[in-house]
Amino acid sequence: MRKYPSYLFILLVVLIFASCSTTKFVPEGEYLLDEVKITSNKKELKTVDLQPYIRQNPNSKWFSVFKTPLYVYNLSGTKHPNRWYNKFFRKIGDPPVIYNTSEAGRSQDELRKAVQNMGYLSAEVDTLTHSKKKKIKLSYNIVSGKPYLVRNITRLINDAKIAKYLEEDSISSLLKPGMKLDVSVLDSERERIVRKLSNVGYYKFHKDYITYSADTVLNTYEIDLTLNLHPYKDKLSDAVLTHPQYRINKVGFITNFDLMQSSDIQSISVNDSLHYNNMPIYYKDKLYLRPKILTEASALKQGELYNASDVQRTYSNFGRLGALKYTNVHFAENASDSTLLNAYVLLTRAKDKSVSFEIDGTNSAGDLGAAAAVSFQHRNLFKGSETFNVRLRGAYEAISNLPGYNNKNYTEYGAEMNINFPRFLFPFVSSDFKKKIRASTEFGIQYNYQIRPEFSRIQASSNWSYKWQKKLGQQFRIDLLDINYLYMPSISDKFKNDYLDGENNYILEYNYKDRLILGTGFHYTYNSARFVGLGQQTNLDSYTIRFGIESAGNLLYGLSNLTNASKNGDGEYKLLSIPYAQYLKGDFSFARNIVVDERNSFAFHVGVGIAYPYGNAGVIPFEKRYFSGGANSVRGWSVRGLGPGSFAGDGNFLNQSGDIKLDVNLEYRTNLFWKLRGAVFVDAGNIWTIREYDTQPGGQFKFNEFYRQIAISYGLGLRFDFDFFVVRLDGGMKAINPEFKSGKERYPIINPKFGRDFAFHFAVGYPF
Template sequence: MIYDAYYAERSRTDMERALRNMGYMQAYVELNEEIRKKKLKLTYRLHAGAPYRIGSWKYDIRDEGVREELADYESHLMQDSMMFNVNILDAERQQMTNHLQNRGFYRFNKEYITCTADTVRGTHIVDLTYHVAPYDARSGRMHERFRIGKVNVLTDYDLAEAARERDLSHFDSLHYKDLNIYTRRHSFLRPEVLSQNITIEPGRFYSEARLQETQSMLGRLHAIKYSDIRFVENHNDSTLLDCYVLLSRNKPNSFSAELEGTNSAGDLGAAASLSYQNRNLFNGSELFTFKVRGAYEAVTGLQGYSNGNYVEYGVEASINFPRFLFPFISPDVRRRIQATSEIALQYNSQERPEFGRRAASMTWGYRWSYNHKWRHSIDVVDLNYVYMPWISTTFREEYLDNINNQNSILKYNYENLLIMKMGYGFTYRSEGGESRATLGNAYSVRFNVESAGNLLYGFSHLLKAQRNDSHQYTVMNIAYAQYLKTDVDFTKSFLIDHRNSIVFHVGLGVAYPYGNSRILPFEKRYFSGGANSVRGWLVRRLGPGKFAGNDRNIDFINQSGDIKLDVNLEYRTKLFWKLNGAFFIDAGNIWTIHDYEEQPGGAFRFNSFYKEIAVAYGLGLRFDFDYFILRFDGGMKAINPAYESGKDRYPLIRPDFGRDFAFHFAVGYPF
């Protein structure tokens, strides 16, 4: 790049300013230029000096009303002897402003608050004074405190007629609780739905927090396309603000269709789906979704089967209610947690050359968020039924009943099965405060736990029900699964600068079958490798433990486990345009809790599991299109736990691209 003395000096002054803003008042930066032929080397030497700390702080408030409201204000940012930091001082101004705006001071903003710093001579102590200016310093006019007057809700709001939003004569009106509802026809939302999602109430002091809460609650209603909230001073009482909630309806119905080509291990096929959505099923912004899907695939390479086609069709329906459908919960709690309730039904049918499979499920659960950081989910009932109407003689004789090829894991997954589970999960995402975000102190935690079969097992044991030949209790001659499964994920980002960051991730999962089950259902087992795990292996090609696999036709069953560990470290950088790059190191594996003959070396042992951790490294390219990310990762094996010693165990030393490379394509980041 071409040297520019102006920008070099500007960088020096920016560094000095940044140091002084962080409390190093006497900091200075030296700029040295060293010319070598036609190249110039710049060296910035930072002399920070001793930091300044805050000794005391006080408030200078000439507005009596503001002074009374701040009398009970407690700072959560200012601390004795903390380092002087301009960013924290500015955050304190914003916190004081929020405190006042939530107590009726509608026109107040942080520009009315200034801060002066006095240093004690001969020390590095700073005494602060926060000054709060009156509304108009020239006239001496103080800040006014407003209460809410009328709350007017205009449905069917038209942006083209924005100037007429206060002319309500041409609207039909309805008064419901504290709301005045105006509509040109009938309201597309029931009055109680509007009342549940509008927290601004007449007679209360104006609150910025309630305004944002109402905007958030209205924004999650699928029936609303656009919402706007405005405040207008009441002509008869200057201490009142009339609130106008302007709503425009969304299109209630929509259809979508998808057509895709499929390629499963070289077998070509096609799939199509058709979806219908109603965004306002019962005039309460209930989202109803109905979807049908069909797929066909020509299966090749199979011998001894009468049919060579794979046919699948499925249907699913769900209703999402934008509220907590549960008794004994007060309206205030319903508003605060902003929960949704969902009921879903699904049916799927598969016809393969080897077998026929039917699956039906029913789910009833809740989802809610808190403080934009916490997300919770509860599955009250999740019922799944898998039915195998037929299994071909060839498949049964070759894999399921073959004395020389007994596989209890494989056989278990081709039997009729009932799963009745319940679960809970939460996700916490912390972006940190304004000053912490500068340091990249952002992390997320995800936790899930689910339990299946306990209620059924309790009833079976209480009623002394008969067991089947496999010593399992049944419901209508169908064995049910019983297990406990827990997953924990932790991800932390370290921001180096605006172009570079490091992301660390660790994930641990444990699933334990007990009681009515000795083996986990295949859908609940863990697998390793792939785009979101240890990327030196293809999906389902790693583990469990040091198990290497032997029969490639059924390894997708055998290479699964009850315990999973993933540890990932990824360096991310912006390259150019929308293209980003990455370098990653992955480690992990899966293990089984019990010893299985089909998975020798796959059981978890405390004294040896660390020797069975696989390690991979690689490079990635990501196209960031804002709304979605296309990811291409190429991973190489570094340590292969399938080998206990020798060069095959450490492919990092002698890499073989054809043997050790795995390519992955995915949408979104891996963690």
């Protein structure tokens, strides 16, 4: 009987929405635009690409099915429109879209022009309407005709230098015989030529200097295309000249540029200057960056041809300096020779120091606690835009349901410090290589001290890593040295007797001994998403690839073998009397976002990982092991609540970890209203161990069984997208539970129980 209230509630919501007339606010004699379709007689014409040319679209739909915003708007009353609840419904809902004949006519014209610009010069668009009661359905039928193809391509370039540059780069041309006469391709070719010439000195060249003329071949669908280069005209004398090439005359730096000032060099206030590598540096009162940092960040070189790519590299290089708030590269023509450019890099200083405080509430399986942290940041520590961070953290938690222990409190103290240099630091490396790679170098140390009723543990680590970007969207990271040291000052007798003695649990025993991890790693990320403006992503399909590999202990193991070092009682080599871990770990993930329309999209993700212990270790250290379940995994299970394999768990979170991981996720995302986004998702995955462990029965990966141990869940998500961050609420239900081999328990999707099968997740950011 407990199911009936929820079923009745769902039925009530459906009846409310069904009873709301979608035409409640549609005036008499007018129509609600209920549906818009685009059809074409050519498969090559994708209707999705033509959707932006529609001037009037129907009311938006949740998940491309339900016009919920319209339903919500129609919940408002007509008798008392100024009452607060009516205003509220109208504010969060969408008013009905009233069919407009003039907008339909504009859409018809825009579609016809768009298809003609794709090469179908004889294309026509018919508009059909079908009305019923106060609703209308609109259809645009495209009759494209045959496309016009380019037969011959001629280039009329009356400028010997430009003709030579384009001839050398002719293989990159987008114009090919046999291509459709596509206006977008023609325009892209103009932009390509501008990019090419702007990198070889043509500072003032723009695409309006390039035009096309097309002659149709009689009684055919073929066209002879001519690309024309227009000459340069002097503004003063109106004389026709060849296009001038510009060179960099000198490069200077103005370090105290005020954003409220004009970028006119003469109006900028400075009171001192110096020269470094023949480059003037102007400043006011005090120079806050070392001259070498400024000159190395500039890709502009005196005496060389103007190069737009060098300008962009200069922006990118200075953008990596945290000591700067704003950068602008200003060019001024030389008074005696207008083809010589004086380049000035205008820099605005950022605030050097900042302090922040954090206070958090914690809830670990019902145990409440609090944490506080204070952080200090200096963005220009050694006048080279080095970013220095120090963070101190403390936490306290009252532990319940832990019988047999005197102390019932958990205390944690932590400190970390790191410094980032915005340049590549390594001995015996040339300056040219450092400039070319443009990597940042980071050094860091961390310390964490945990005091629990069962034990006390100290974890100390340090790292030396490099980060850089090669192209837009590509990120690289090398962890040259990553050291982790685990030290157990004390372990209670009860914890030893219950978990560690008697070799009952090899994983627990391994992870509660002093341990050293000395590793290296490489990580690569590529994001195909295109960005415009202030980081807003355009409405295009995109994908992300992540790859990482790390290893530990190999060098130490080789040295131990060469020196015939002694082993401890567990058969492990040691460094300074501390056993060290040895393993190889690799991770790969792929995420794809497929845009359905401006409000809806599909998101797909697959992630795999494997960590293999060998040599000096029989187990992967806990910090490097995989777990499943939680907000970014299979969301029908709580965090660390799934696997490995068919293992049901024994209440010890260490045993619910593994060496192999698989995650597959599919989400349908939709914009609801205001900042709210919704999602329907299906997740699948699990973790497994490479070896068989007595305390993890059913957890070992076996090729003839693993596919039957893949867990599946489904659910709904609500996201608050505030542009700079996303707050996410996800509720997942188990669909297939690998803990059971058969029966109702294995397939909870058939017989769901909310208390048993539901998991709620709160997170920041999208899951993938």
